[in-house]
Amino acid sequence: MNFLQSPLLYALPLALLPIIIHLINQNRHRTVRWAAMMFLLDAKKMTKGIAQLRQILILTMRVLAVVALILAAARPLASGWLALTAGGEVDTVLVLLDRSASMEQQNLETGLSKRTTALEKLADMLDKTARSSRLVLIESAELEAVELEKPQDLLDLPQTEATDTAANIPAMLQRALDYLSQEQIGRTDVWLASDLRATDWQAASGQWASLRAAFSEVEGVNFFLLNYPAQAEDNLAISVSNLSRRRSPETVELVMDLSITGGPVDIDDSVTVPVELTINGARTATDMEVKGQQWQIQGHTIDLGTSEPTGWGRIDLPADSNVRDNSFFFVFDEAPTYRTVIVSDDSLTANAMRAAAAAPVQTGKSYQADILPVSQSAEVPWDETALLVWHADLPGEDDPEHALMQQYLESGRSLILLPPAAVSTAESFLGFQWQEGVLRATADSPLEIGWWRTDSGLLANTQNGNPLPLGKTQLYQVQRYAGESQPFLKLADETPVVSKLITAQQRGACYIWATLPRSSHSSLASDGVAFFAMLHRALAEGAEALGNAQQRDAGMSSLPKPVSGGGWTPVSTALNSSGELQGGAFRAADRWLALNRPATEDDLRTIDADVIAGLFSGLEYRIIEDRVDNRSSLASEIWRAFLITMAIALVLEALLCLPPKPEPDSDSQSQTTLSSTT
Numbered sequence: 001m002n003f004l005q006s007p008l009l010y011a012l013p014l015a016l017l018p019i020i021i022h023l024i025n026q027n028r029h030r031t032v033r034w035a036a037m038m039f040l041l042d043a044k045k046m047t048k049g050i051a052q053l054r055q056i057l058i059l060t061m062r063v064l065a066v067v068a069l070i071l072a073a074a075r076p077l078a079s080g081w082l083a084l085t086a087g088g089e090v091d092t093v094l095v096l097l098d099r100s101a102s103m104e105q106q107n108l109e110t111g112l113s114k115r116t117t118a119l120e121k122l123a124d125m126l127d128k129t130a131r132s133s134r135l136v137l138i139e140s141a142e143l144e145a146v147e148l149e150k151p152q153d154l155l156d157l158p159q160t161e162a163t164d165t166a167a168n169i170p171a172m173l174q175r176a177l178d179y180l181s182q183e184q185i186g187r188t189d190v191w192l193a194s195d196l197r198a199t200d201w202q203a204a205s206g207q208w209a210s211l212r213a214a215f216s217e218v219e220g221v222n223f224f225l226l227n228y229p230a231q232a233e234d235n236l237a238i239s240v241s242n243l244s245r246r247r248s249p250e251t252v253e254l255v256m257d258l259s260i261t262g263g264p265v266d267i268d269d270s271v272t273v274p275v276e277l278t279i280n281g282a283r284t285a286t287d288m289e290v291k292g293q294q295w296q297i298q299g300h301t302i303d304l305g306t307s308e309p310t311g312w313g314r315i316d317l318p319a320d321s322n323v324r325d326n327s328f329f330f331v332f333d334e335a336p337t338y339r340t341v342i343v344s345d346d347s348l349t350a351n352a353m354r355a356a357a358a359a360p361v362q363t364g365k366s367y368q369a370d371i372l373p374v375s376q377s378a379e380v381p382w383d384e385t386a387l388l389v390w391h392a393d394l395p396g397e398d399d400p401e402h403a404l405m406q407q408y409l410e411s412g413r414s415l416i417l418l419p420p421a422a423v424s425t426a427e428s429f430l431g432f433q434w435q436e437g438v439l440r441a442t443a444d445s446p447l448e449i450g451w452w453r454t455d456s457g458l459l460a461n462t463q464n465g466n467p468l469p470l471g472k473t474q475l476y477q478v479q480r481y482a483g484e485s486q487p488f489l490k491l492a493d494e495t496p497v498v499s500k501l502i503t504a505q506q507r508g509a510c511y512i513w514a515t516l517p518r519s520s521h522s523s524l525a526s527d528g529v530a531f532f533a534m535l536h537r538a539l540a541e542g543a544e545a546l547g548n549a550q551q552r553d554a555g556m557s558s559l560p561k562p563v564s565g566g567g568w569t570p571v572s573t574a575l576n577s578s579g580e581l582q583g584g585a586f587r588a589a590d591r592w593l594a595l596n597r598p599a600t601e602d603d604l605r606t607i608d609a610d611v612i613a614g615l616f617s618g619l620e621y622r623i624i625e626d627r628v629d630n631r632s633s634l635a636s637e638i639w640r641a642f643l644i645t646m647a648i649a650l651v652l653e654a655l656l657c658l659p660p661k662p663e664p665d666s667d668s669q670s671q672t673t674l675s676s677t678t
Contacts (some may be wrong), residue, residue, distance in 0.1 A: 011070050014066060014070065017066065018066065022059060057656055058653055058657060061653035062649075062653055065646045065649040065653065068642045068643070068645040068649065069643075069646050072640075072642035072643045072646065090133055090187040090188060091133060091134065091185055091187045091188065092133060092136065092183075092186065092187070093133050093134070093136070093188070094136050094138060095135070095137050095154065095191050096138050096139075096172045097115070097119070097137065097139040097140065097160060097193050098115070098139075098140050098167045098169070098192075098194035098200065099139050099140045099161075099162065099163045099167065099581075100163070100165055100197070100597075100601060101162075101163065101166070101324040102195055102197055102200075102325075102601050103162075103167075103194070104323065105232050105235060105628070106322065106323075106628065107628040109629075110629070113162070114228040114628055115160075115162060115193075117228070117626070118193035118226055118228065119154045119155055119160055120155065121226070121626070121634045122151070122226070124151075126154075127150070127151040130151070131150075134147065134185065135147070135148040135151060136148070136179065137157070138172055139159050139160060140165065140166075140167035140171075140172055141163045141555065141556065142159065142556055143171060144159075144175075145175065145179045146159055162324065163582065164595070165553070165554050165555045165581055165597070165598070166200060166598040166600050166601055167200040169192070169201045170205055170211060173192075173211050173215075174211060176190060177214050177215060180218055180221070181218075187220035188220060188221045188222070189222050189224060190221060190222070190223045191224045192223065192224070192226065193226040194227065194228070195228045195229060196227050196228075197600075197605070198605040198606055199600035199601075199603045200600075201611075201615070203614075204453075204487070206485065207484055207502065208615050212618055222620045223620065224621070224622050224624060225612065225621060225622070225623045225624065226624050226634075227623060227625045227626065228628065229606045230627055231606075232321035234320055234321055235262050235320050236317050236320055237325035237601075237602045238258070238260050238315055238317050238327075238328050239258075239261075239596070239599060240256050240258060240259075240315060241259065241599075242256060242257045242298075243256045243332065244335060244362055244364055244365060245304075245309075245333065245334065245335060245364070246363065250306075251303055251305055252303075252305065252306060252309055254301070254302040254304060255299055255300070255301055256330070257297070257299070257300065257463075258296065258300050258315070259294065259296045260290050260294075260295045261293065261294045261295075262604065269291070270289050271289070272288070272290075273287070273288050273318070274286075274288075274317075274318060275287070275315060276315070276316045277302070277316075278313055278572070279302065279311065280311040280312060293604075298463065310334075310590075311592070312329065312331045312332075312572060312592060313329070313585075314328065314329045315327070315328050323574075323575065324574075324583075324597060324601075325597060325602060328583075329583055329584055329594040329595065331550070331551070331585055331594045332592070334547070335366070336386070336547030337367070338366065338386055338387075338539055338540075339367075339381075339384055339385050339386055339387075340353070340368070340369040340386065340389065341371075341372060341385045341388050341389070342357075342370070342371045342372070343373075343374060343377050343380065343388070343389065343392055344373075344374070344392065344418070345373055345374050345391075346421070346516075349391055349418065349517060349518050350391065351371075352525040352531075353369070354371055355369075356525075356531060356532050357369040377392065377401055380404075382407070382408050386546050387413070387414045387415075387535075387538055387539040387542045387543075388408065388413070388416070389416045389418065390415060390416065391420065392420055393420050393424045393427065394417075394427040394428065394432075395429070396426075396427050397427075402429065406430070408508065409508035409510055410507060410508070411507070411560075412544065412552070413542040413546075414510075414539065415508065415509070416535075417429070417510065417511070417512050418513050418516060419479035419513075419515075430483075431484055431501075432482070432483035432485070432512065433481065434479060434481050435480040435481050435482050436480070438480070439478040439480070439491070440476065440477050441474075441475065441476040446475055447474075447476065447478060449470060449475065449489070449490075449491060450491050450493070450494065451489070452488060452490070452498075453489070455603075456600070456603075457486070457488045457500065458488055458511065458537050458538060459533075468530045468533055469527070469529050470530050473522065473523055473527050473530060474522065476515075476522060477520065477521040478497055478514045478515050479514045479515070480495065480514070481496075481512060483501060483512075485499035486499060486500045496514065497515055498511065498513055498514070499512045499514075507545075507552075507557065508545065509538065509542075511538055517531055548592060549591075549594075550593050551594050551596070552595055553598040554580065554582060554583055554595045554596060554598075555580070555598075556581070557580070558580040559580045567588060568586040568587070569586060569587055569588065570584050570585070570586050571585050573585075582595070583595050583596050583597060
């Protein structure tokens with residue numbers, strides 16, 4: 001157990017004093033044997049057992065009183081998770097802090113957010129229980145291990161401040177695992193503070209299986225999950241999507257989709273929300289009526305006139321429980337060409353890809369798709385391509401295409417890997433490999449689709465909530481592959497068909513399609529809708545990294561390298577901050593950049609205890625569910641309980657020491673009987 005005055009525990013042997021005094025007291029008189037006393041001793045043997053039990057209980061109460069007094073003086077610590085204090089002070093404490101935008105939900109009375117509440121409670125608890133332990137911070141934005149001198153440093157470090165980023169819980173745990181493996185440290189407590197957002201925890205990721213296996217091999221690691229899952233009922237979040245600039249003969253217009261989430265629970269209720277819109281510094285205000293928990297207006301138009309063809313804007317909601325999701329920034333300029341390049345020697349596959357990618361989706365934007373044979377892959381226009389479809393063997397590490405594809409992903413563009421006709425298992429790309437073995441449909445029926453992801457990714461539901469028509473899609477041939485990926489589509493036997501490769505450094509998205517859009521492999525091309533949606537969603541993601549006006553998620557390396565003419569200058573930021581971990585609009589020469597929290601931060605879904613039990617199966621973990629308005633400490637002193645225990649022990653000892661009630665003698669009983677008969 002942890003104690004604030006642990007040196008006093010060396011006095012615990014004093015608890016043996018009552019026993020020692022008792023033994024000394026028994027042997028301090030010389031024994032003399034005489035007949036009358038021997039007769040009395042023989043008569044007393046019948047009650048010897050009860051007397052001995054009474055003496056043992058008296059000694060026990062005296063020892064317990066001394067022990068309780070010493071423990072109370074040592075100032076013991078405990079809380080609702082009493083098991084934390086059972087093992088003494090550990091060698092190392094790892095604090096894993098979720099700095100995502102959703103952790104900034106506040107208690108409006110105190111002004112404390114989930115993040116600051118967790119930091120204050122952890123600093124207080126560690127100051128009491130782990131003063132001599134090594135203290136290491138790993139936070140979600142930078143994923144760097146920072147050693148701290150004292151627990152109070154948690155409250156003052158720039159690495160614990162608020163951000164507009166998302167969190168990747170598996171990546172944080174992987175970084176903690178790497179640190180434990182490199183440092184070879186002893187007993188370790190891992191404290192993970194988060195709000196249990198499902199998009200941050202990525203429970204469906206295959207990375208959890210490897211994390212469980214790796215942590216189970218590390219001895220002396222205990223996990224403590226400090227959770228803040230409660231949602232504020234009054235919080236609203238605003239975001240902008242599908243932003244485009246449209247030119248007409250008379251004027252220039254901005255067209256965008258507005259989304260407000262976290263509204264009234266009852267879909268029949270409505271609230272009026274004042275919204276402030278700023279375009280290049282000019283502000284206007286309007287009222288919007290919000291209905292339900294997610295409200296959207298598509299095709300909202302803003303007239304720019306003729307003098308503002310480029311620039312920046314922001315849209316703001318009134319202050320509420322979370323100021324981090326009340327603002328959204330955007331920039332605009334001439335739209336880039338949505339260019340797709342298909343590297344393939346298979347004309348059927350390449351033509352299907354080109355026909356879908358070149359089809360226009362949004363008015364005012366230009367779409368282009370080109371096919372290059374594999375022998376001309378060196379001619380890919382990397383700087384102008386938004387989506388690259390690679391239907392060839394993976395390039396080797398010594399091939400120039402290998403490094404160019406990595407740089408292409410680092411710049412934020414999209415890549416789709418298709419299985420070649422003859423799979424080679426010799427090469428890999430970012431941990432991904434095609435595997436030998438093809439699943440083929442039988443003559444009677446195609447391969448059965450078991451599951452596809454509808455909440456996010458290439459196969460997410462449409463904006464009106466309808467799922468993509470994948471139920472009738474038929475798959476005839478699926479290539480096996482290996483690598484850390486997030487599946488979007490699986491067969492009934494759990495074989496992944498469409499996935500997103502999990503990478504640590506690349507900003508862009510690398511997708512794996514294990515089947516082809518041709519009749520011998522699938523009905524994707526003939527069915528059309530799901531195939532078209534997947535391709536254009538990947539294309540739209542890659543196009544965001546093209547052109548002079550770009551939208552990016554806040555995070556490390558979100559700001560590109562400085563261009564000629566100087567670095568990025570903030571023109572408008574949230575909360576007077578200008579770093580790449582914060583939202584804002586930036587300019588560098590003729591280029592514009594807007595940083596915002598990721599769209600996943602507006603997803604209110606959380607994971608429950610059953611999901612956590614599955615993720616940490618086989619590991620030692622404890623859940624501490626807390627609230628922002630709960631001001632109780634994680635580690636409180638319980639010395640009063642020991643003083644009460646001491647008092648109870650002394651009272652019981654006094655009761656046991658009372659002499660037995662005297663019995664009336666036989667003569668008085670006879671006289672009483674005689675008088676009553678007379």
